[in-house]
Amino acid sequence: MVIKNPLNIINKYKFFIYNKIRGIYLRSSLYNKKISKLENRNLVYKPNPNIFDCLVKYNKKKQNINSYEIKEIWQINNANNSKYKKLHNFFWLFSIDLKSSNNSTQSIINNWIDQNIDYDYSSWEIDILSKRIMAWISNSKITYEDGSERYKEKFNFIVRKQINHLKNEINRSDQVDDKLIGCAAIILVGLSYQDEEFTYYGENLLKKILSSSIDNEGFPKSRSFRQLVFYLKYLVLIRELFKDSQNIIPDYLNEVIFDLGQSYKLFFYESHNSLLFNGNHITDNKEFDKYLKTRGYNFNCEKNEISGYVYLKNKKNSLIFDAGTTPGKQFSESYQSGALSFEFFYLKNKIVTNCGYFQKNNHQLNKISKSSATHSSLIIENRSINFFSKNKFGKDFTENSFKILDKKVNKEKYKWSIEASHDGYQKDFGVIHKRKLEFDTENLILNGFDKIIYTKNKRPLNFEIRFHLMPDLKVTKTIDGQNILFEVENSGWKLSCENNKIDFETGLYFGNKNKYVENKNIFIYGNTNNENKMIHWILQKI
Secondary structure, three states: OOOHHHHHHHHHHHHHHHHHHHHHHHOOHHHHHHHOOOOOOOOOOOOOHHHHHHOOOOOOOOEOHHHOOOOOOOOOOOOOOHHHHHHHHOHHHHHEOOOOOHHHHHHHHHHHHHHHOOOOOOOOOHHHHHHHHHHHHHOHHHHOOOOOHHHHHHHHHHHHHHHHHHHHHHHHOOOHHHHHHHHHHHHHHHHHOOOHHHHHHHHHHHHHHHHHHEOOOOOEOOOOHHHHHHHHHHHHHHHHHHHHOOOOOOHHHHHHHHHHHHHHHHHOOOOOOOOOOOOOOOOOOHHHHHHHHHOOOOOOOOOOEEOOEEEEEOOOEEEEEEOOOOOOHHHOOOOOOOOOOEEEEEOOEEEEEOOEOOOOOOOHHHHHHOOHHHOOOEEEOOEOOOOEEEOOOOOEEEOOOOOEEEEEEEEOOOEEEEEEEEOOOHHHHOEEEEEEEEEEOOOOEEEEEEEEEEOOOOOOOEEEEEEEOOOOOOEEEOOOOOEEEEEEOOEEEEEEEOOOEEEEEEEEEEOOOOOOEEEEEEEEEEEOOOOOEEEEEEEEEO
């Protein structure tokens, strides 16, 4: 540890100096000249804005461009302000009525070009730049058509100049999501300007991204549900652009969409359940489901398990169990330390949940939300299974991994069972955690068996098993102290555990993006007393 910290400081200092020098180069006339070498090309293919419905959150009420203060629109100059980013990515164009004045819209864009003709770090970030290109081209009816020849020349030039910059910088990004957004923008420009060089570059980059970040089951290597939906949206968008522009759809693109579609079908399609594992928060995919159905995407999935997530369900009940291991370090930015955690639904209501994810990396709640204690699982000595450390970008990544052992899944009509173990506590405490869930689908009884098994160095260990509940639920303990009662909608539930203490307390719930509210969590607790420990708990409808 004495050696490690100085090395981290040195590496961060080198990274800081490198970025300073590169920033000077990017703002130089030499670099500006490099990305400005462009042949004249006109916009040929103009995609229908509806193709982008999979990405855009529409306001039902369209606005007229004249309602914007055209001269004052660029007054926001704080690059760290979310309003600044939204303003400069131009996705607000999708909420503009197409009957709006082309002159007003093009005046705003012309003004932007005059102020941002050269590279600027804040307004030329990969995600902002890429979204801006997509918004401009896909809304060409108001951003391009009927414009003067001089305006169109400026428009075409700045679009392609930004893509030149994007090609130079995209491989330096550590953000896979940003790279995928950038790929979509590069391919769109290639198709729209019939520029084979851009299209070819975008396709090859897309292949590299997918081959390095998608596992053998067609799921993101991050094991992130949020990223699964994100990938599928952008890949479907790219496919629709190829199709709409009457270009051949690459085979590899069809294959990856098919694989991701299976996962989406299992976990999300036509489902109201938001699964709070590994960086996810509550999302509404109804509009995306409609988009897929309208465009003829009909995914099927016969599996109960993908990428370590076991998901068993029928018309009334759903049980999802995380029997997967830690993703590779480079994919663990949003990973949460919730091995063998589970969520349980009855009649589309969540009975047991995980706490969700606080997405802001520089906030202390981000690290708290990654802890094992925020999951419906077992923890030893109040310690998480995984350790996290910051990289040179200031983001937390896992330092350690663990193995999943003895996984078994069985689904019958009236009985479901899931069983698995992990060795995440073996190195520090000499124990393995084994969990088995058995669900009686007819009588609505969920039996849980958590076993702490010593492999070495027997010593007394404190343990807790937590069951997190949705906010605003009323929770009570029976007089004998053996049962915890709570109500979800119109169904009552009881959690009990013989021979171990049970109680509940107030915690934090991060299910809504970058927000937190108080919730209740039930916990069973005790000590192993130097012996293998079996904790049997029962959750049942009353």
